[in-house]
Amino acid sequence: MNLVLLPEQTDSTIWQINDARQVSHLKQHVDIKIGDQIKVGVLNQARYLAEVVEIQSNQIIVTPVEQQAIPNKxxxxxxxxxxxxxxxxxxxxxxxxxxxxxxxxxxxxxxxxxxxxxxxxxxxxxxxxxxxxxxxxxxxxxxxxxxxxxxxxxxxxxxxxxxxxxxxxxxxxxxxxxxxxxxxxxxxxxxxxxxxxxxxxxxxxxxxxxxxxxxxxxxxxxxxxxxxxxxxxx
Incomplete structure (x- = not known):
């Protein structure tokens, strides 16, 4: 998983990663920490570099830092x-x-x-x-x-x-x-x-x-x- 893909979002300031597969990957394989930056995409919208602001047992809270280019089709x-x-x-x-x-x-x-x-x-x-x-x-x-x-x-x-x-x-x-x-x-x-x-x-x-x-x-x-x-x- 090279990007965390989220459903379409209306809030552009803070997002919740609560998919069990994604949360497990970030915790077990990436060893995510508060303050880390990860690649996050919003389905059919845009791709961002996002900062981890909170880690809970079943979800990770991130906030977008900067928008990134999407690969060409x-x-x-x-x-x-x-x-x-x-x-x-x-x-x-x-x-x-x-x-x-x-x-x-x-x-x-x-x-x-x-x-x-x-x-x-x-x-x-x-x-x-x-x-x-x-x-x-x-x-x-x-x-x-x-x-x-x-x-x-x-x-x-x-x-x-x-x-x-x-x-x-x-x-x-x-x-x-x-x-x-x-x-x-x-x-x-x-x-x-x-x-x-x-x-x-x-x-x-x-x-x-x-x-x-x-x-x-x-x-x-x-x-x-x-x-x-x-x-x-x-």
Whole structure:
């Protein structure tokens, strides 16, 4: 945890850290003391350097000292075929940490329908918080749940493609994924086993660009980091 992320605040002079996980981390791992300064973020508002003014058994009181810069987002909408529940947690956290601006979780032929019933989907806000705390960010990405592949591609993605490109990661094509693109775009990554031929054809018909990232078949979580690093080189 590189930043303590608080809910949105109306008082700008003194804040309470009362989340048990955060309090425990600050006491046990940071060994926080009165007068120490720590990084505190207010969700969807701003990031600050704050001073500890009081330590209680179940909460820590801080006051903001100075406002700090927020890390830049990547101008990308990440479209993911809904992964296995345990992978979903890691993917959301890592994507938020990397600075993804928007995330779409999408159904496709090879996505097991039971995945949409997982309680992990009810914990997305928690995974977002963990990702923001890791990155030192405070601006949460927007997440969309799309349970119908064809309507999403034809009704929404086709419109997005008029203003910025959609790159679809697919191992069975001859065109390589762009490098150092550094412009707004959509990145689409399929399920385990990849998109079926019908889905790839539909994506092409609606203006998407199909690209490979080499001759190795990557896990979804590996592909996300690999391709984002490729598209948005520093």
């Amino acid at each position: 990547l101008p990308v909408t990440l479209i993911l075929a809904l992964p296995r529940p345990k992978v979903l947690r890691r993917l959301i956290m890592d994507s938020v940490t990397l600075g993804v601006e928007k995330i779409v979780l999408l159904h496709s032929y090879r996505v097991d329908k039971s995945y949409w019933q997982t309680p992990f989907l009810e914990q997305l806000d928690h995974y977002i918080q963990l990702g923001l705390e890791q990155a030192g960010d405070v601006i949460a990405p927007t997440i969309f749940l799309e349970k119908r592949f064809k309507p999403f591609v034809e009704d929404r993605l086709s419109v997005w493609n008029h203003s910025q490109p959609t790159f679809v990661a697919h191992p069975y094509t001859t065109d390589a994924m762009p490098i150092n693109f550094n412009q707004p775009c959509q990145l689409m990554i399929g399920p385990e086993g990849g998109f079926i031929p019908y889905e790839i054809a539909l994506l092409k018909e609606n203006g998407c660009h199909i690209h490979h990232v080499g001759n190795r078949i990557l896990r979804t979580e590996t592909a996300v980091s690999n391709i984002l690093g490729r598209l948005f080189c520093a």
